[in-house]
Amino acid sequence: MAAKMQSRQIRNNYVLIVFDSCRYDSFQRARPKVMRKLGPVERRWAYASWTAPSHYNLLMGIMPHSSPKNVFASEYYQKDFFKFNARLGGSGIEFKSFVPRLYLPILLRNLGYQTHAMVSLPVLNPTTILNTGFDSYSLMEKHNDMRAMLRRMSFSEGSPSFYLLNVGETHYPYALPDESPDEWPRINGVHGVFKHLDEHIVGGKLRRARSKVFNTKKLADLRQRQIEAVKYLDSVVEELFDLAPQNTYITITADHGELFGEDGYFGHGPIQHAKVLEVPFVEGKLR
Numbered sequence: 001m002a003a004k005m006q007s008r009q010i011r012n013n014y015v016l017i018v019f020d021s022c023r024y025d026s027f028q029r030a031r032p033k034v035m036r037k038l039g040p041v042e043r044r045w046a047y048a049s050w051t052a053p054s055h056y057n058l059l060m061g062i063m064p065h066s067s068p069k070n071v072f073a074s075e076y077y078q079k080d081f082f083k084f085n086a087r088l089g090g091s092g093i094e095f096k097s098f099v100p101r102l103y104l105p106i107l108l109r110n111l112g113y114q115t116h117a118m119v120s121l122p123v124l125n126p127t128t129i130l131n132t133g134f135d136s137y138s139l140m141e142k143h144n145d146m147r148a149m150l151r152r153m154s155f156s157e158g159s160p161s162f163y164l165l166n167v168g169e170t171h172y173p174y175a176l177p178d179e180s181p182d183e184w185p186r187i188n189g190v191h192g193v194f195k196h197l198d199e200h201i202v203g204g205k206l207r208r209a210r211s212k213v214f215n216t217k218k219l220a221d222l223r224q225r226q227i228e229a230v231k232y233l234d235s236v237v238e239e240l241f242d243l244a245p246q247n248t249y250i251t252i253t254a255d256h257g258e259l260f261g262e263d264g265y266f267g268h269g270p271i272q273h274a275k276v277l278e279v280p281f282v283e284g285k286l287r
């Protein structure tokens, strides 16, 4: 009992931030000053090209991968799970700690964590199977307001907290919370797809008929909007740094990338292209 109490006290709070659709090079072009303080920004690869499977993967505790050569997958996974000793603080966590549920919130709960998720995209809503092992799980009112998530966060000294934050400012239409929907870019065709599929799936090969709509300038503007979203989010993350206690470990990554016209593709999802998997990855402990 005493040992358990002690181990609880030394665990870090853990915050996993997922910038939805944020491509690696958009993140780098934004040159975020605050987020870089966590550690080196790595280019990594998501296991899936769209939101739902990618979040399932993240919630298994499997982060976007670094694509190492001459290594068996099992060895890579072992190392990836072992990394949770640094993230959570203390020791004793390995692949078998996740067995048999293979779900991070369940493991964290067993370690005495309070587990919370705040998500922006309806495809991750609280009635999905992703909501397992969470003490609270909510779909945010607006799809693009990370600052509203911060207002709901609290940390207690008695038990460590885990937060999953699925952030939508970087998702199409790359809008900041104070921007009126009237000013959002209107994309013929894709906007229709977006609406029709309940605002959570964007993607597909551009048809010849639509190529006029997807002119180079418009796509460049959209990419610039995602870069601006990252710049803005850097200031929100700064507020998180002020809010969270010192013993908080933060991982910032994306669930998948985004295409901005390369080889005739826009968005993500039903796309087979390297850029749809390229994501930023940076993590570290506050100090």
Ligand SMILES: [Zn+2]
Residues within 6 Å of the ligand: 020, 021, 050, 051, 052, 255, 256
């Ligand atoms: Zn997504």
